[in-house]
Each structure stands twice: as C-alpha cells, then as structure tokens.
Amino acid sequence: MSAFNAIGDEREIDRDEFTPGLEPQPTWCPGCGDFGVLKALKQALPEVGLTPEEVLTVTGIGCSGKLNSYLDTYGFHTIHGRSLPVARAAKLANDGLTVVAAGGDGDGYGIGGNHFMHTARENHDMTYIVFNNEVFGLTKGQTSPTSPKGHTSKTTPHGNAKSPIRPLSLALTSGATYIARTAAVNPNQAKEIIKEAIEHDGFAHIDFLTQCPTWNKDARQYVPYVDVQESDDYDFDIHDRKEAQEMMFETENALYEGTVLTGRYFVDERPSYQQQKKELGEMPEEPLAERYFDDDAEWERSYDLLERHK
Amino acid sequence: MSDHELIWRIAGGSGDGIDSTSQNFAKALMRSGLDVFTHRHYPSRIRGGHTYVEIRAAGHKVQSRGDGYNFLLALGDSFARNPKEGAYYGNEEIKPLSENLDELNEGGIIVYDSGLLSEDDVESLNLEERAEENDWHVFDIDLRSMAKEHGREVMRNTAGVGVTAALLEMDLEHIEDLMRDAMPEKILEPNLEILHDAYDMVTEEYDFEHDLRIPEGDHEDEQALLSGSNAIAYGAIDSGCRFIAGYPMTPWTDVFTIMSQNLPDMGGISEQVEDEIAAAALAVGASHAGVKAMSGSSGGGFALMSEPLGLAEMTETPIVLLESMRAGPSTGMPTKPEQGDLEFTLYTSQGDSARVVFAPANIEEAYEQTRLAFHIAYEYQIPTIIIYDQKLSGENENVPVSFLDREPDPSLGSTLTEDELEDLPHDESGKFHRFQHDVENGVSPRSLPGQKGGRFLATGNEHTPAGHISEDPDNRVFQMDRRLEKLEAIRTELDEEHDSNQTYAGDESADFGIITWGSAQGAVLEATERLNDQGHSVKAVGVSDMMPFPEAELTEFIESVDQAMVVEMNATAQFRGLIQKELGRYGEKLTSLLKYNGNPFEPADVVEGYELNVDGSDAEPDAQVRIEPAAGD
Numbered sequence: 001m002s003a004f005n006a007i008g009d010e011r012e013i014d015r016d017e018f019t020p021g022l023e024p025q026p027t028w029c030p031g032c033g034d035f036g037v038l039k040a041l042k043q044a045l046p047e048v049g050l051t052p053e054e055v056l057t058v059t060g061i062g063c064s065g066k067l068n069s070y071l072d073t074y075g076f077h078t079i080h081g082r083s084l085p086v087a088r089a090a091k092l093a094n095d096g097l098t099v100v101a102a103g104g105d106g107d108g109y110g111i112g113g114n115h116f117m118h119t120a121r122e123n124h125d126m127t128y129i130v131f132n133n134e135v136f137g138l139t140k141g142q143t144s145p146t147s148p149k150g151h152t153s154k155t156t157p158h159g160n161a162k163s164p165i166r167p168l169s170l171a172l173t174s175g176a177t178y179i180a181r182t183a184a185v186n187p188n189q190a191k192e193i194i195k196e197a198i199e200h201d202g203f204a205h206i207d208f209l210t211q212c213p214t215w216n217k218d219a220r221q222y223v224p225y226v227d228v229q230e231s232d233d234y235d236f237d238i239h240d241r242k243e244a245q246e247m248m249f250e251t252e253n254a255l256y257e258g259t260v261l262t263g264r265y266f267v268d269e270r271p272s273y274q275q276q277k278k279e280l281g282e283m284p285e286e287p288l289a290e291r292y293f294d295d296d297a298e299w300e301r302s303y304d305l306l307e308r309h310k
Numbered sequence: 311m312s313d314h315e316l317i318w319r320i321a322g323g324s325g326d327g328i329d330s331t332s333q334n335f336a337k338a339l340m341r342s343g344l345d346v347f348t349h350r351h352y353p354s355r356i357r358g359g360h361t362y363v364e365i366r367a368a369g370h371k372v373q374s375r376g377d378g379y380n381f382l383l384a385l386g387d388s389f390a391r392n393p394k395e396g397a398y399y400g401n402e403e404i405k406p407l408s409e410n411l412d413e414l415n416e417g418g419i420i421v422y423d424s425g426l427l428s429e430d431d432v433e434s435l436n437l438e439e440r441a442e443e444n445d446w447h448v449f450d451i452d453l454r455s456m457a458k459e460h461g462r463e464v465m466r467n468t469a470g471v472g473v474t475a476a477l478l479e480m481d482l483e484h485i486e487d488l489m490r491d492a493m494p495e496k497i498l499e500p501n502l503e504i505l506h507d508a509y510d511m512v513t514e515e516y517d518f519e520h521d522l523r524i525p526e527g528d529h530e531d532e533q534a535l536l537s538g539s540n541a542i543a544y545g546a547i548d549s550g551c552r553f554i555a556g557y558p559m560t561p562w563t564d565v566f567t568i569m570s571q572n573l574p575d576m577g578g579i580s581e582q583v584e585d586e587i588a589a590a591a592l593a594v595g596a597s598h599a600g601v602k603a604m605s606g607s608s609g610g611g612f613a614l615m616s617e618p619l620g621l622a623e624m625t626e627t628p629i630v631l632l633e634s635m636r637a638g639p640s641t642g643m644p645t646k647p648e649q650g651d652l653e654f655t656l657y658t659s660q661g662d663s664a665r666v667v668f669a670p671a672n673i674e675e676a677y678e679q680t681r682l683a684f685h686i687a688y689e690y691q692i693p694t695i696i697i698y699d700q701k702l703s704g705e706n707e708n709v710p711v712s713f714l715d716r717e718p719d720p721s722l723g724s725t726l727t728e729d730e731l732e733d734l735p736h737d738e739s740g741k742f743h744r745f746q747h748d749v750e751n752g753v754s755p756r757s758l759p760g761q762k763g764g765r766f767l768a769t770g771n772e773h774t775p776a777g778h779i780s781e782d783p784d785n786r787v788f789q790m791d792r793r794l795e796k797l798e799a800i801r802t803e804l805d806e807e808h809d810s811n812q813t814y815a816g817d818e819s820a821d822f823g824i825i826t827w828g829s830a831q832g833a834v835l836e837a838t839e840r841l842n843d844q845g846h847s848v849k850a851v852g853v854s855d856m857m858p859f860p861e862a863e864l865t866e867f868i869e870s871v872d873q874a875m876v877v878e879m880n881a882t883a884q885f886r887g888l889i890q891k892e893l894g895r896y897g898e899k900l901t902s903l904l905k906y907n908g909n910p911f912e913p914a915d916v917v918e919g920y921e922l923n924v925d926g927s928d929a930e931p932d933a934q935v936r937i938e939p940a941a942g943d
Contacts, residue, residue: 004760056759074759077769079621085588089595092579097760118584284577289600292722299718300576302544309534
C-alpha cells in the first residue's frame with residue numbers, strides 16, 4: 001500500500017469536497033476579486049480530475065494568502081513572499097502532489113520577486129497564481145509594485161514615481177513555460193486557464209487581475225476585458241517567444257490605458273525542472289517522500305563513504 | 311607541551327597546494343599510528359596570501375591545535391610575486407616564513423625554500439640571531455629547483471614533505487601510498503622522484519642535532535580522518551536526511567558541498583538556490599511533504615533564515631539548520647573562527663522561541679549531535695539548530711572507522727501513516743486535527759500532503775487544532791503553551807534517556823571550575839589536564855545543550871566550585887550571559903576568558919586565564935585574550 005493513497009485517486013469528484021462546511025467565512029470585502037480566484041480554482045481542480053488530498057496549495061501573506069483557508073485541500077499558508085520556495089521543495093520531495101502556489105502582487109512581485117524569477121528560470125512543475133489588484137490590501141491600501149505611475153496612496157501622497165512591474169514579460173524573460181493573464185470578472189476564462197496551467201508540465205504563471213473595491217477603485221480591472229485569443233485584432237503565435245513578447249508589451253501598456261486584455265500569452269514545451277533533474281540522476285524517479293514508508297528501501301549510510309578518509 | 315608530539319606547520323600562499331599536501335601528510339601520520347589534529351588558517355582570497363595548516367600528531371589523544379608548534383615548512387607564496395613596490399597584496403613571498411616565527415617553539419625546526427625566497431628578504435628577518443636565541447634548527451633548502459628538475463615548480467610541496475620525513479627519520483611508506491592514491495599517473499612519477507631525492511639529499515648531506523623525531527603510536531582500530539563538516543554531513547546522511555538546500559557561504563559551504571556530492575547518488579536531492587531565505591524555506595517545504603531536510607549557513611546567511619525558522623516553529627515543521635559561525639558583525643572575517651553568533655542563534659526570529667540548539671565541540675560530537683538533532687526535530691516537530699564554527703568546520707581529527715558504523719534512521723518521528731490517521735480526531739467537516747491542544751509532551755502527530763484523511767492547513771498565523779487562522783485568546787494560550795511544553799519534554803529526554811550531552815573533565819573535588827562550549831572545549835580540556843598535572847585542582851565542563859539549557863547540570867557544577875571561568879571565542883561573554891540568564895544568578899561567581907582575534911584558543915591561553923584568575927588581576931593578560939571580571943568586581 002502506498003503511503004499517499006490520495007495521489008492518483010481516480011474517483012469522480014464533486015466540487016463541494018473542496019468547500020468544507022466548517023470553514024470560516026472569508027474575511028475578504030464584499031465585491032473582492034479574490035472570490036473569483038477561489039471560485040475558479042474550486043471549479044478547475046475537480047474538472048482536471050484531482051481530489052482535495054492530492055493538491056497542496058501554498059500561499060503567501062495578505063488577502064490573497066488566505067486563499068487556502070477557504071479551500072479545503074492540503075494547504076500551507078507561509079510568510080510574506082515565500083510561497084514559491086516552500087512550494088518548490090514540497091513538489092521536489094513528493095512529485096506525486098499537484099502544487100498550486102498563490103500570492104498577491106506585493107507578495108509575488110515585490111518581496112518575493114527574486115523567488116519568482118528563479119522559480120520561473122528553473123521551470124518547476126507547478127502553477128503560480130498572482131492576485132494582481134495593483135495595491136497592498138490587507139495593510140490598507142499602500143502602493144504596490146503593479147500600481148500605475150502617478151498612483152496616489154498613503155505611501156505615495158504626491159503620486160507614484162515608479163513605473164509598474166510587467167509581470168508577464170518578467171515571467172517570460174525569466175523562463176516560465178506557461179504564461180497567462182485572466183481576471184476575476186471573467187470566471188469562465190479563469191477556470192479554463194487554471195485547468196491548463198495545472199495540466200502544464202512546467203512553471204505556469206497566471207497574473208490574475210483581482211479588483212480591490214476598498215482600496216483601489218481606480219483600477220482598470222472592472223472594465224470589460226478582451227480575450228486576446230478570441231479577438232481577431234490580436235493575432236499572434238502563442239509558441240513564438242518573440243510574438244508573445246510583443247503581445248505582452250501591448251497588453252501591459254493597455255492595462256493602464258483603459259483596455260484589459262487577457263488570455264494565454266505563451267506556452268513552451270521546455271522540459272520541467274523535475275524532469276531535467278531526473279534525467280541527470282539528481283532526483284529519484286519515484287516520489288522521494290514515499291521512500292520513508294517503503295519497508296524494503298535500502299538506506300545507504302555514510303559508512304560506505306569512509307574509504308576516502310582512511 | 312609533551313616532548314613526544316609533533317606540531318608541523320606548512321606555510322605558503324593560497325593556491326600553492328598547502329591544503330592537499332597537509333591532508334595527505336596528516337593521513338600518513340594517522341596511518342603510522344598517531345592521533346592527529348589539524349588546524350587551517352587561510353585568508354579570504356583564492357590565490358596568494360599567507361596561509362598555513364598545522365598538524366599536531368602524538369601517540370596520545372590530541373584535542374586541540376596545541377601550543378605553538380615545533381616544525382615549520384615555509385614554502386613561500388608563489389602568487390605574491392607582485393612587481394609593484396609596496397602593493398598591499400603581493401611582494402610578500404617571504405610571509406610564510408616571516409609571519410610564522412613568533413609562535414615557533416624553542417628547539418623548533420625551520421625548513422625554508424631558498425629557491426623561492428630572496429637572500430635579502432631572509433636576511434632582513436635576523437634569522438640567524440633569533441635561531442641562536444631560541445635554539446632553532448634552520449635548513450635552507452632549494453626546494454624549488456629540486457621540483458623543477460623533475461617536474462614543475464608547484465611540486466616543491468612534495469620536496470618539502472620529503473625533507474620533513476628525512477629530518478624526522480620517518481618512513482616514506484605511508485606517504486608514498488597516499489600519493490599513489492591521490493595522484494594521476496602523469497604527475498605521480500615525478501612527485502615520487504622528488505620525494506626520494508629530497509629525502510636522500512637530507513639524509514646524506516646533513517648532520518642534524520635536533521631532538522624532534524616522529525612520535526611513536528599505535529591504533530587498535532582502523533582510523534579515518536574527518537573534518538567537522540564531514541562528521542555533520544555524515545551524521546545527517548545516517549539520520550535519513552535526503553534533502554538539503556543552501557546558498558554558498560564560508561564556512562557552511564563545506565557541509566553543503568559534501569552533501570551535494572553524495573545525496574543524489576543515495577536517492578536524495580540537493581538544491582543550490584537563490585538566497586538563504588529560499589534555502590531554509592525549501593527545507594521547510596520538503597519536510598512538510600515528508601522528507602528529512604536540512605539547510606544552513608553562516609552568520610550573515612543565517613540572518614536571512616530568521617523568517618523560515620519562525621515559520622517552522624509556528625507550523626511545527628521539523629527541520630535541521632546549521633550555523634557555522636565566523637567572525638562578525640556583517641561580513642567580518644569570513645575565514646576566521648569566532649563564537650559570536652550564540653545569542654543571535656538562540657533568539658533569531660520574532661515571538662517566543664520554540665527551538666533546540668546544540669553546540670558540538672569536536673568531530674565525534676559533530677556526528678552524534680547531528681543525529682540527535684534530527685531525532686529531536688522529527689520526534690518533537692521542532693526546528694533544531696547545530697551551532698558550530700569555522701574551526702570545527704575545517705579541523706580534521708582521526709576517529710575509529712567503527713565509530714561511524716551506525717544504522718541509518720529513516721524514521722519520520724511523530725508522523726502518521728494513513729492507517730493511524732483514521733483513529734485520530736477530525737472535526738465535523740472531516741478535517742484532521744493537526745494541532746491538538748491536549749497531547750503528551752506537546753507533540754501533536756502530523757499527516758503528510760497526499761495522505762487520505764489527513765487534510766489540514768499549516769499556517770504561520772496562530773491557528774486552531776484544525777489549522778484555521780485564529781486570534782481566539784484561549785486557543786492562543788493553549789497552542790503557545792503546547793509548543794513551549796516540547797522544550798521541557800526535550801530537556802527531560804536529554805537528561806533521562808541520553809547520557810549527558812555535556813563533557814566533564816578534571817578533578818571532581820576541585821573548587822575552581824572552567825566552563826566552555828563548542829570548539830573551545832578541546833583547548834580547555836587539555837589545559838585542565840595540564841593544570842592538574844602541575845598540582846592545581848581544576849575541573850571543567852564543556853556544554854553542548856544551548857537550548858533547552860541543562861539547568862540542573864550547570865547548577866550542580868557551579869554550586870560545587872568557589873569560582874568558575876567561562877571560556878569562549880567572543881568579545882561580549884555571550885555564553886556567560888546565557889548561564890546567568892538561565893540560572894538567574896551566579897553573577898559574582900563567574901569570570902570570563904575571551905579571545906576574539908580570529909585564532910582559536912590554545913591550551914596555554916586557558917592556563918594563563920586560570921593563573922590570572924587565581925593570582926589576581928595584577929598581571930597583564932596576553933593581548934590575545936581578555937579577562938572579564940565577575941559582576942560586582
């Protein structure tokens with residue numbers, strides 16, 4: 001018997017299983033975009049055939065970090081900006097798990113920016129959802145790395161002098177192999193993108209636009225979106241790095257100019273980090289964590305290494 | 311110093327092969343039946359700069375570098391040929407000779423490479439005069455030409471070893487064997503020729519009057535030469551650790567590289583990551599998913615780990631972290647030892663700490679306490695930290711091979727199987743109570759992601775039994791008390807189920823005590839022995855448990871003496887402060903002997919500290935050590 005019987009469970013899953021009865025009511029404000037992510041995720045996970053117990057959701061801090069408090073999978077609510085290193089290691093330790101990491105724009109692009117760059121570069125097999133509402137929410141409305149230039153808040157009373165981060169371009173240049181943007185006001189697209197991201201073998205980055213009705217009423221995320229895949233105006237090859245980059249550039253400018261473009265931007269078949277590690281003999285074929293429950297496993301010991309010290 | 315020991319110092323420039331040469335020579339001495347202890351001194355640069363390795367060898371147990379040394383092989387710094395007059399780095403070929411004379415003992419031997427060092431430079435040292443004063447035996451030998459004749463200049467190391475063996479009347483057998491093992495065919499032959507030429511030349515051409523010869527010794531069991539970093543890495547491997555994440559930083563890098571070179575072949579994983587925050591967070595993530603994991607760093611890198619360390623405490627995720635101290639603050643002296651991070655390691659991270667800190671003192675303790683650290687971490691779901699230093703990281707000692715013949719331990723401690731999970735509390739929604747209030751020893755067994763029926767939320771926020779974020783005051787008190795209760799349980803286990811983790815020495819009835827911790831212990835134990843041999847009455851304790859503190863043992867020790875001197879390598883008496891904090895008294899009873907110049911204690915420092923304590927403070931301490939009087943003085 002495997003030590004992780006939930007993994008590979010084939011039974012029909014009801015989405016209610018992801019919503020336990022005794023969960024606390026979300027502390028999110030009425031109208032918060034975070035509800036959109038939660039809903040999309042709850043729909044997507046059973047539709048790709050996952051049970052709650054084979055999923056590990058790893059979150060950072062902030063309103064977004066509470067995602068897994070309201071979603072009944074195995075969860076790890078970490079610390080500000082650090083969801084990715086925790087998530088990466090969990091996946092390396094047990095690659096039977098489906099790992100979804102999530103955080104906010106401050107969490108993911110600010111304090112966790114370095115981890116974002118490196119996790120994308122290494123192409124870890126996981127999904128990373130960044131709740132992008134262009135503002136720090138839980139600390140009450142300060143300017144974030146994605147706030148537009150000129151944005152006024154308590155920390156930028158004269159207007160933000162900095163240009164916003166370009167998350168899609170950053171993911172692309174860092175090496176992510178699945179890059180998309182979707183929006184809470186666009187639930188069906190969001191669900192489909194999450195499904196694809198989870199099924200993608202490699203680092204899938206979703207910049208998820210989530211409106212903040214309390215602290216960022218000016219953000220463009222409320223305006224009707226345009227799906228770049230469905231619009232004839234935006235024709236590009238999703239597998240072509242250069243074309244994707246141009247589209248991202250247009251999209252990232254448009255966001256602050258009044259048009260919200262969403263959809264998939266880049267998909268690449270570069271082998272995942274886990275796959276490459278295995279090919280190099282740097283990672284076992286079977287999930288490492290299983291080994292501790294295998295009575296027949298042979299545990300090599302340091303005694304065998306002593307020859308060189310004699 | 312006993313007459314029957316050799317302390318051989320090989321000095322040269324970084325990159326001149328000092329390290330590898332000394333490693334082989336130390337092994338040769340070990341194979342000839344001697345106990346060895348090595349000490350490495352090196353600058354923070356890759357090539358050039360004065361570096362030395364000291365090997366102390368004797369027919370009896372050696373626990374420290376010893377006092378001074380009695381054989382200098384000064385090779386010169388081949389990278390220091392800087393034509394620029396007065397350059398800060400460079401123009402210092404002579405340093406391996408000039409910098410090492412002060413600590414050379416009376417009657418000692420000097421071999422220097424007259425082929426590399428200019429006559430003018432040597433003359434400027436007044437070597438003849440000093441040799442006469444100190445009864446030194448000086449041999450100027452052109453090692454460089456000897457090496458060039460058969461091979462390449464860099465092989466003058468080998469010539470130096472040949473000369474050493476000849477002067478000590480040491481058999482070449484073990485040295486040759488080791489060279490055969492270590493060297494590729496192409497360079498082996500010329501090296502063997504150089505070795506023999508040098509040996510024969512000295513034997514045939516020199517009459518020598520010095521008394522120093524290779525000491526005699528015998529080992530009952532086969533020995534292995536291990537560094538502290540080897541011992542920690544092997545302790546981790548034998549503990550079932552199969553995941554390490556890290557970022558390179560001296561001196562922690564040694565353990566990291568040893569693990570990286572071995573783990574993948576054992577079915578484990580090693581990850582070099584973007585920074586130390588990530589490194590410790592990876593250890594947390596891997597352990598959460600069910601693998602025994604470790605990470606570590608040195609001072610500045612460990613500072614970055616304070617966040618994930620606190621996360622591990624709050625989520626009760628077992629991890630083992632290493633803190634290999636070097637001299638700080640900030641970048642400090644990257645390649646020099648100091649015990650200045652004790653307080654930092656004990657209290658890093660916000661909130662009330664629930665962590666365990668062990669401080670091994672030597673190679674055997676490094677191995678044993680690493681195993682203990684993994685056992686405690688996984689049994690009690692608590693981060694454990696092994697605090698050690700640059701000295702223990704890099705020093706080498708021989709241990710019996712059988713010492714490491716310990717069974718691997720793949721147990722995940724208080725982790726549940728799926729069958730066990732079924733019987734444990736779940737709430738009405740079916741959610742597993744991962745963090746129960748009322749459990750024995752404060753330990754609430756954990757499930758692993760992927761297990762059926764074990765779903766829970768781990769969170770760095772305060773949380774309910776099922777893992778929901780909670781600010782409920784009663785729950786807060788229950789959870790905090792439970793986490794802290796583990797420390798008491800661990801203290802009880804250490805006191806009752808394990809032999810004391812502390813090391814005792816000396817005369818039990820003595821009324822003067824010496825207290826030390828970590829790698830300062832070796833010098834303290836030797837000094838204690840020496841003082842007792844000289845007719846004084848002294849006893850010593852080397853403390854390994856920093857947290858939870860061995861309150862009963864230390865109280866008993868301090869109560870049994872009139873005065874105690876705390877010996878440690880830092881300027882602010884951090885360990886003495888810890889004792890006074892933990893025991894709540896003894897301010898008037900404890901003095902400190904402090905050394906923080908970048909060099910480890912020698913037994914003579916400790917003897918001097920004792921004399922200053924006993925004879926009163928009229929005498930001026932050596933500039934290298936400092937006496938900190940008891941409170942109220």
